[in-house]
Amino acid sequence: xxxxxxxxxxxxTFLIVLAVVNFLIYWYFPIYLKLSSIASGVLFLLVLQFxxxxxxxxxxxxxxxxxxxxxxxxVVIEQAHEGEYFDDKRLQVSIFMSPTNVHVNRNPVSxxxxxxxxxxGKYLVAWHPKSSSENERTTLVIDSGEDEVLLRQxxxxxxxxxxxxxxxxxxxxQGKDFGFIKFGSRVDLYLPLDAxxxxxxxxxxxxxxxxxxxx
Numbered sequence: 001x002x003x004x005x006x007x008x009x010x011x012x013t014f015l016i017v018l019a020v021v022n023f024l025i026y027w028y029f030p031i032y033l034k035l036s037s038i039a040s041g042v043l044f045l046l047v048l049q050f051x052x053x054x055x056x057x058x059x060x061x062x063x064x065x066x067x068x069x070x071x072x073x074x075v076v077i078e079q080a081h082e083g084e085y086f087d088d089k090r091l092q093v094s095i096f097m098s099p100t101n102v103h104v105n106r107n108p109v110s111x112x113x114x115x116x117x118x119x120x121g122k123y124l125v126a127w128h129p130k131s132s133s134e135n136e137r138t139t140l141v142i143d144s145g146e147d148e149v150l151l152r153q154x155x156x157x158x159x160x161x162x163x164x165x166x167x168x169x170x171x172x173x174q175g176k177d178f179g180f181i182k183f184g185s186r187v188d189l190y191l192p193l194d195a196x197x198x199x200x201x202x203x204x205x206x207x208x209x210x211x212x213x214x215x
Contacts, residue, residue: 004104006163006180007051014047050182053104056208058175063144066108066195067174068210069151070187072097074203082190084139085115085150090190091197093212095205097185105164105179105187106207107142109149109215113170115141118162138164138179142172147215150190153181175208191215 003011018040025036058067076094081087097103117139136155141148153162164179166172181187191197195213199205205212 002053004051004053004180006182011048011051015044018044050099050103052102054102058208061174063109063174064215065211066149066191066213066215068095068205068207068212069108070095070097070105071101071206074199074201074205077197077201082150085141089193091193091195093189095187097181103181104177104207105153105181107172107174107176107178108212109142109144110172110174111142111144113140113166113168113172114143114148116166116168136162138162140166140178147192152188153179154186154188155181
């Protein structure tokens with residue numbers, strides 16, 4: 001299992017902390033060492049799975065197809081006003097990432113990054129109506145040549161760090177990593193109103209595998 005680079009430092013630090021805790025228990029409370037070792041192993045595996053990074057190749061390279069930028073569950077499909085960049089109505093599709101999902105974020109289309117902003121903010125639960133405008137978040141707009149697709153990484157109650165690897169003017173490629181949200185949360189997509197949505201509410205999706213819409 002490949003581990004994402006965002007997890008390397010955290011996992012090493014966590015492993016050292018667990019080793020110190022277990023050494024202290026061995027030294028002062030040896031009767032509890034077996035229980036402590038089992039608990040430590042379970043905790044480490046839980047944190048380890050947050051940072052797994054499975055190899056995912058897109059099924060068909062086609063810029064008219066908008067692939068899922070994240071693993072998770074579809075929690076919003078609606079027309080919504082997008083006020084930060086477009087200032088008009090768009091089709092919004094939101095993917096909720098639970099702590100058990102893969103947390104890598106991938107480019108849904110290829111193109112030029114026309115806009116990128118990082119916004120510090122709150123840590124409301126990801127399904128809160130104001131989370132998309134008040135939580136810590138990034139906004140990324142990719143110009144595919146025919147349409148612009150906006151993505152928004154949104155931190156939630158557990159997600160305390162958003163990472164993005166792009167800047168305005170960058171050329172990005174469909175299926176490649178553009179960011180990571182540590183410990184889950186939500187990714188919003190804003191699409192043209194004439195896009196054909198290919199997913200349904202409550203559907204579980206996989207990054208680079210599920211087609212969200214056709215442009």
